[in-house]
Amino acid sequence: MKFQNILSETENSITTITINRPSKLNALNRETIQELHDAFEEAENSSDTKVVIITGSGEKAFVAGADISEFADFSVEEGGNLAAKGQELLFDFVANFSKPVIAAVNGFALGGGLELAMAAHFRIASDNAKMGLPEVSLGVIPGYGGTQRLPQLVGKGRAMEMIMTAGMIDANQALQYGLVNHVTTLEELIEFTNKIAGKIMKNSSVAIASAIRAINANFEDGENGFEVEIEEFGNCFGTEDFKEGTQAFLEKRKADFPGR
């Protein structure tokens, strides 16, 4: 698929999707959100992809937010639609993706940029990264899931402070908050993220998809996560991966999962 604003390449079963508008610090305009949706959909359907890494091009920004120039004159209705469409096309799509999605945060992750990183299943940051939800400084609030996912990740009080002050935290503070799992140098970020992806890929992709659904159920209204876990756990027993995983253990060899 040909893209204007992003790059997508797959190597060793890892699809790396790079937001590629460095002159606008990779800000998310409508086209970029659509292209990201299309690239994720392609990765979902491709048997070549086992893990997705999302990152930004250049050395300065992961994503500096939603493209402010696009919505500056929006009405109440248009504003609501912008958030609804973005959440559906990209942010919820990524959060509920059946394959692991890792955000490699390589610089500013602000507003929609941090929301995209938070929609990913976990985050690794380079030491130059700066993260924040500055929307209230523009007279608006986070609209791509930020008011929900930030408190889930860092706790209510820290999220309240970050959102109310519109301030940025650096990579080490994000590590301390649990917003990112690891901090590396900028040079090592992708290699380190690939290494973690490599560890993930040794395991059963079917079981990982089940685990993602069960973990996400904890954060969904009206879902009983324990019940989802029981159902997903039971379903695993009907998979070829389970048979291979348990058999390999008993035969004292490494499992070779068929991914079914």
Ligand code: COA
């Ligand atoms: N939307 C649209 N354009 C953006 C953008 C955004 N969210 N963030 C950066 N850009 C553009 C700038 O307008 C500038 O474009 P120009 O060269 O055509 O004028 C270019 O990216 C470079 O940004 P600049 O502000 O010159 O870089 P800087 O190093 O001085 O500052 C930031 C970096 C991240 C602090 C600053 O760009 C910023 O505050 N961006 C907006 C962050 C934000 O509020 N995001 C939430 C949106 S809801």
